[in-house]
Amino acid sequence: MGRIVxxxxxxxxxxxxxxxxxxxxxxxxxxxxxxxxxxxGKSTLLRLIAGLEDVSxxxxxxxxxxxxxxxxxxxxxxxxxxxxxxxxxxxxxKNITFPLRMAGLSKAEQDExxxxxxxxxNLSDYLDRxxxxxxxxxxxxxxxxxAIVREPSAFLFDEPLSNLDAALRVGMRLEISxxxxxxxxxxxxxxxxxxxxxxxxxKIVVLRAGNIEQVGSPLELYHSPRNTFVAGFIGSPKMNLxxxxxxxxxxxxxxxxxxxxxxxxxxxxxxxxxxxxxxHLGSDTFFHIHGTGLADTITVRVDGEVNFKYGDxxxxxxxxxVIHKFDAEGLRIG
Amino acid sequence: MAxxxxxxxxxxxxxxxxxxxxxxxxxxxxxxLIFSFKKYLPLRGGDLGWVGFDNYVRFVxxxxxxxxxxxxxxxxxxxxxxxxxxxIVLALLxxxxxxxxxxVRILVIAPFFVMPTVSALVWKNMFMDPINGxxxxxxxxFGAAPVEWLTQASMQSIVMIVSWQWLPFAxxxxxxxxxxxxxxxxxxxxxxxxxxxxRFWHLIxxxxxxxxxxxxxxxxxxxxxxxxxxxxxxxGAFGTKTLTYLIFQRVLESxxxxxxxxxxxxxxxxxxxxxxxxxxxxxxxxxx
Amino acid sequence: xxxxxxxxxxxxxxLIAWSIGFVIFFPILWTxxxxxxxxxxxxxxxxxxxxxxxxxxNYAVVQERSNYMRFLWNSIFLAGGSxxxxxxxxxxxxxxxxxxxxNRTKDILMWMxxxxxxxxxxxLYPIYIGFVKLGLLDSRLGLMIILMLINLPIIIWMLYTxxxxxxxxxxxxxxxxxxxxxxxxxxxxxPMAIPGIASTVLLNVILAWNEAFWxxxxxxxxxxxxxxxxxxxxxxxxxxxxxxxxxxxxxxxxILILGWFSQKQLVRGLTFGAVK
Numbered sequence: 058m059g060r061i062v063x064x065x066x067x068x069x070x071x072x073x074x075x076x077x078x079x080x081x082x083x084x085x086x087x088x089x090x091x092x093x094x095x096x097x098g099k100s101t102l103l104r105l106i107a108g109l110e111d112v113s114x115x116x117x118x119x120x121x122x123x124x125x126x127x128x129x130x131x132x133x134x135x136x137x138x139x140x141x142x143x144x145x146x147x148x149x150x151k152n153i154t155f156p157l158r159m160a161g162l163s164k165a166e167q168d169e170x171x172x173x174x175x176x177x178x179n180l181s182d183y184l185d186r187x188x189x190x191x192x193x194x195x196x197x198x199x200x201x202x203x204a205i206v207r208e209p210s211a212f213l214f215d216e217p218l219s220n221l222d223a224a225l226r227v228g229m230r231l232e233i234s235x236x237x238x239x240x241x242x243x244x245x246x247x248x249x250x251x252x253x254x255x256x257x258x259x260k261i262v263v264l265r266a267g268n269i270e271q272v273g274s275p276l277e278l279y280h281s282p283r284n285t286f287v288a289g290f291i292g293s294p295k296m297n298l299x300x301x302x303x304x305x306x307x308x309x310x311x312x313x314x315x316x317x318x319x320x321x322x323x324x325x326x327x328x329x330x331x332x333x334x335x336x337h338l339g340s341d342t343f344f345h346i347h348g349t350g351l352a353d354t355i356t357v358r359v360d361g362e363v364n365f366k367y368g369d370x371x372x373x374x375x376x377x378x379v380i381h382k383f384d385a386e387g388l389r390i391g
Numbered sequence: 392m393a394x395x396x397x398x399x400x401x402x403x404x405x406x407x408x409x410x411x412x413x414x415x416x417x418x419x420x421x422x423x424l425i426f427s428f429k430k431y432l433p434l435r436g437g438d439l440g441w442v443g444f445d446n447y448v449r450f451v452x453x454x455x456x457x458x459x460x461x462x463x464x465x466x467x468x469x470x471x472x473x474x475x476x477x478x479i480v481l482a483l484l485x486x487x488x489x490x491x492x493x494x495v496r497i498l499v500i501a502p503f504f505v506m507p508t509v510s511a512l513v514w515k516n517m518f519m520d521p522i523n524g525x526x527x528x529x530x531x532x533f534g535a536a537p538v539e540w541l542t543q544a545s546m547q548s549i550v551m552i553v554s555w556q557w558l559p560f561a562x563x564x565x566x567x568x569x570x571x572x573x574x575x576x577x578x579x580x581x582x583x584x585x586x587x588x589x590r591f592w593h594l595i596x597x598x599x600x601x602x603x604x605x606x607x608x609x610x611x612x613x614x615x616x617x618x619x620x621x622x623x624x625x626x627g628a629f630g631t632k633t634l635t636y637l638i639f640q641r642v643l644e645s646x647x648x649x650x651x652x653x654x655x656x657x658x659x660x661x662x663x664x665x666x667x668x669x670x671x672x673x674x675x676x677x678x679x
Numbered sequence: 680x681x682x683x684x685x686x687x688x689x690x691x692x693x694l695i696a697w698s699i700g701f702v703i704f705f706p707i708l709w710t711x712x713x714x715x716x717x718x719x720x721x722x723x724x725x726x727x728x729x730x731x732x733x734x735x736x737n738y739a740v741v742q743e744r745s746n747y748m749r750f751l752w753n754s755i756f757l758a759g760g761s762x763x764x765x766x767x768x769x770x771x772x773x774x775x776x777x778x779x780x781x782n783r784t785k786d787i788l789m790w791m792x793x794x795x796x797x798x799x800x801x802x803l804y805p806i807y808i809g810f811v812k813l814g815l816l817d818s819r820l821g822l823m824i825i826l827m828l829i830n831l832p833i834i835i836w837m838l839y840t841x842x843x844x845x846x847x848x849x850x851x852x853x854x855x856x857x858x859x860x861x862x863x864x865x866x867x868x869x870p871m872a873i874p875g876i877a878s879t880v881l882l883n884v885i886l887a888w889n890e891a892f893w894x895x896x897x898x899x900x901x902x903x904x905x906x907x908x909x910x911x912x913x914x915x916x917x918x919x920x921x922x923x924x925x926x927x928x929x930x931x932x933x934i935l936i937l938g939w940f941s942q943k944q945l946v947r948g949l950t951f952g953a954v955k
Contacts, residue, residue: 109851111394128396130857142852146870155866156856203856400860401779404771408835409787411768415828416794422805481699489693497939498700500946501707504938506889508909509927513710517920523722525709532725558703563946612795619891619906623913638800643896648804655801662796670789 058120059210059243060085061106066115068101068267075101076267078115083211083245083260088237091247092254092290093264099247100215102264106245107213108132120210130159135204136213139220141196143188143203149175150184153202160207174202177236194225201236211243218253230256251291255279263287285387288313294343294356296381303351309382309390316343316358318376321365326372330355332365346371420659426652434646446653455637460661462546463633467614467665469550470557475606477554478561479599482569485562496566503559511623514552515541519624545629552620557613561606568602569595608669615662634658707931714738714924721920737925745908747929754904754933756819757894758887761826762834762880768827769834770876774864776835777842778850788839791832799829799892810897817899825897826887834883841875842868878944881937885945888934905930 061083068076075098083089091099104110106117108129117125124132135156143152153174154167162170175181178198188196197217204212214233218226234257237244248254254261255275263270263278263286271283275291282288288296296313304312320326321344330349335342344357344365357373365371382390427446430439450456485495502510518524519540527537540548572595580590618635621627627636638658642651701708712728713721720731741747776784806825807816815821845868853867869876891906898907909930912923938945 107855109394109854111396129851129854130859134855136852136855138848138852140846140848142846142848144849144853144867144871146873155853155858159857159859159862203852207856397779398781401775405775405787408768408772408791408831411828412791412794412831416797419802419805419809420797422808423802426804484692484696484699487692487696488689489696490689491693491697493942495696495700496946497942498704500938500942501704501935504885504889504935505707505931506906506909506934507891508895508906508913509710509930510706512909512913512923513706513927516923517709517713518706523724523920525726528724528726555703555706567946608792612792615796616799616892618800619895619910622895623910635798635800638798639803642800642804651804652801655798655803658798658801662798663793666793666796670793 058085059083060118060120061211061243061245062116062118062121063106064116064118066105066117067113068098068105068110069113074267076105079267079269081262081269081272083243086241086243088234088244088246088257088259089262090254090258090260091245091262091264092249092251093270094290095249096266097264098267099249099264101267103136103213103215103245103247107134107136133210134213135207135209135211136215137197137200137204137217139216141188141200141217141220143196143199145188148185148187149180149191149199149202152188152199153184153206156203156207170206171202174206177205177239178202193221194229197221197229198232201233205236205240209242211245214244214246216248217246218248219250226253233257252293255291261291263290281389282313282381283389285311285313285383288381288383294358297352297355299351301351304382307380307382310385311383311387313381313383314375315379316356318379319355319357320374320376321357321359321363322372322374323365323369324372326374328355328373328375329370330373332367332369332371335365335367337361344371346373349373423652423655423659426648427656429649431648431652432646433648442649446649447656450641450650450653450657455632456657458630459632459634459637462631463615463635463661465546466550466553466617466633467611470553470614471607471610473550473554474557474561474610475565475603477558478565478606481558481562482565483595485566486569496563499562500559502556505556507556507617507619508623510556511552511620514548514555515624519548541625542629545625545631549620549624549631552624553614553617556620557610560610564602564606565599568599572598611665611669615665634661707935710924710927712924713920714928716921716924718919718921721924737921738929740922741926741929745911745926747908750903750905750908751929751933753819753902754888754906757823757826757902757904758884760819760823761830761887762883764823764827765831765834765883766838766876766880769831769838769879770864770869772835773838773842774868777839777845778847788836791835795829795832803896807897816897817901817903819902822894822897822902822904825893826890829890829893830883830886833886834879837879837882838872838875841872841879844875845871874944877941881941881945885934885938 063079063081065078065080066076067074067078079102091102093099101110105112108124108127108131112125115125116123119132119134144155147155150171153171157167157170171184172181175184178201180195180198180202183191183195188199191199200217217233218229221229230253233244233246237257246253246257258275260272261275261278262272265286271278271287278287278291282291282296285298289298292315294316296315297319298311298313300311304310328349328351330346332344333347333354334345336345338361340361342359342361342363344359346355346357347353349355355373384390428441428443430442430445431437432439481499485492485499489495516524518526521527521537521539524537524540526540530537538544577590577594580594585593616635617633618639621631621633621636622639625631627633627640632640634654635658638651638654641647641654714737715733715735716727716731717734717736720727723731776788810816810821813821849871850863850867853863858867888904889906891910894904894906895910898904909926912926
């Protein structure tokens with residue numbers, strides 16, 4: 058249950074093609090994250106799978122059945138929205154049982170499922186409150202509760218954490234991951250935050266302008282990005298991309314080197330520049346370095362104890378074995 | 392939201408309203424158009440055949456036509472100006488801290504609930520009556536000769552009655568808008584040393600633009616068809632005959648359907664001219 | 680943000696506002712007071728304000744002369760019926776335009792509103808003839824339909840603006856949860872829009888209650904509402920101020936009371952949902 062296949066799916070709004078022909082297979086039980094900058098079509102893709110938008114052409118199969126023209130409710134999918142989309146006039150209990158009520162389940166069955174879901178999500182004490190009386194994190198849990206009681210074949214999450222503050226976001230991220238481990242149900246998760254993608258996904262789909270740039274596990278994407286876009290998008294701080302002479306030395310149009318793969322010294326190294334900003338996170342320190350003649354800024358990530366001040370001249374040494382090479386089209390070489 | 396299915400459902404759900412309004416507009420309109428090209432006197436021979444544009448020519452050449460158009464526009468224009476200006480003043484006043492704001496608001500809304508026939512009757516008899524009216528007593532109290540309102544100052548009187556009815560509406564809409572003003576913005580302007588008048592002109596008034604548009608639109612719609620106030624008070628005499636009233640007289644009092652229908656077509660044209668101006672302004676203002 | 684206001688300033692505001700409120704309300708107050716006077720006291724010079732012999736005589740006379748209850752019932756039936764009918768037709772239409780907008784939505788909305796500008800008098804005769812032919816003249820049903828039609832654009836517009844405030848995601852959630860369109864409108868949209876619908880209903884009841892063109896021209900005795908009841912006092916004999924006042928008070932009291940009790944919703948309604 059929960060295998061979703063997209064075959065040459067396209068979507069046009071008027072004359073604008075938002076999704077050019079796209080093929081994608083999501084295996085049963087996988088946690089798949091669609092990630093990309095805003096406007097890349099990731100939410101549209103999710104809504105196509107949900108059935109909230111029609112595909113312009115192509116086929117969507119859910120568990121080997123053609124679901125292209127099925128109404129959203131008939132697809133057996135549950136969705137958690139960015140704004141939570143809770144029914145403000147219903148209690149938490151009513152919110153969670155709404156899909157069951159619509160499916161015509163018996164009262165006893167409804168009660169049983171809502172009790173179970175509430176336990177899993179720590180909502181037992183809030184069942185008789187209205188959404189308006191809950192905190193952001195609790196509302197998010199209610200939205201998830203409403204999704205899990207349906208026992209869908211897949212969950213769809215549309216940027217579910219973007220309305221939460223940073224601390225809560227980390228907590229909810231873990232909760233959703235745990236939930237996935239426990240339920241073993243397919244989950245499709247849309248986000249613009251590559252950290253969420255890296256930490257949660259079994260498989261990441263990187264999108265840009267409706268095109269799939271790369272599909273792979275978080276580490277695959279990290280270690281061998283298929284092009285400069287993916288290279289720049291995945292990883293924090295961002296990979297340093299260097300064009301020109303220095304790249305030519307490596308036989309490439311562009312080379313990429315991750316901040317954590319550069320070492321810093323006060324005395325020697327092939328590259329040099331001045332520290333403009335140093336960010337101390339405790340465990341790590343990020344230096345932003347100008348004036349290297351390679352790129353506007355080179356970012357370096359080193360151990361927390363290393364200390365240089367604003368204006369210090371530093372020397373950088375990249376690790377040659379982890380340099381990424383790209384050709385003039387931005388595609389990976391080798 | 393927009394799947395093929397939901398779009399066709401939407402069309403289906405919109406259909407009854409559209410069909411009803413289309414019918415409501417087209418059927419009588421067509422009939423009026425047909426009548427307007429006929430000599431049609433129900434009490435004196437009925438349908439006397441086609442007469443081309445005769446009715447149109449006669450209606451316009453009647454000495455009452457242009458004055459009636461002017462009267463219509465005068466009433467609409469004056470009432471709009473009065474209610475919007477007073478409405479803004481009242482809204483700003485009611486927004487100030489005071490005791491019993493709720494009660495004052497109730498008092499101010501009240502005229503909106505009064506049916507036009509009642510307000511016209513009450514004003515005509517109990518206020519504007521030159522002998523027993525309150526206004527006559529008031530004038531006498533100050534040693535002035537009572538005014539025969541509905542004959543000597545008929546247009547002003549009607550404008551006053553109608554303004555009284557619509558002031559609550561304007562005030563409330565504008566008050567709601569004033570209350571949503573960004574206080575911090577106003578305070579920032581005060582910190583910047585902007586005097587009250589420029590704060591009003593550059594911050595408050597632009598903020599009220601949308602509300603003023605709504606007042607303009609809604610009031611014009613209702614003012615175009617002001618009827619009972621004139622019917623009850625002057626009966627169209629003393630220069631208060633609006634286009635609506637003139638047509639009413641042609642149709643019901645002289646039972647000349649053809650002529651009245653031609654007038655109806657003119658009224659529709661006038662309404663459309665006003666509507667086009669309004670819709671332009673409103674459409675722009677409501678987009679946000 | 681809130682700044683301390685001197686008591687003096689507040690007192691001044693209060694004084695000015697109450698005076699203006701009193702002046703605006705005065706015609707209604709005076710009508711109500713006069714309705715309790717005798718005819719002689721009603722035209723006393725100088726006018727009597729509070730110190731007169733309060734009497735209910737005028738109300739008894741008015742009730743005797745014209746059957747108030749029948750007019751009242753017609754008004755309630757017409758205002759309530761036309762509003763209810765209008766809401767039933769307008770909710771689906773407003774749903775369509777608010778949640779499945781197309782390029783033409785704005786034009787349709789504006790066109791609907793423009794039908795309100797159609798001068799009633801221009802189409803009075805055809806409607807009159809049509810009513811005679813259909814046997815609808817002086818019938819509550821016919822008048823109810825007309826009142827519904829003239830207020831329909833306003834109802835649709837108001838509901839549209841209220842519906843627009845409801846996030847589309849909630850309706851999509853309902854759709855994902857397996858709600859049919861009927862369920863979606865009945866269990867999700869309508870309950871969420873209750874305040875807006877209440878305001879719409881209130882405002883349209885008032886508009887229908889006070890409508891004085893069609894109600895005067897299309898009714899005789901049977902279906903006549905309170906507008907016609909009061910119009911019968913516009914003849915010279917209506918110059919009996921006290922009786923006129925009693926009749927006026929009786930005509931406006933129900934809607935005045937309704938309006939005051941539901942002030943909050945009404946204020947919302949009055950702004951047509953378009954001003955926040």
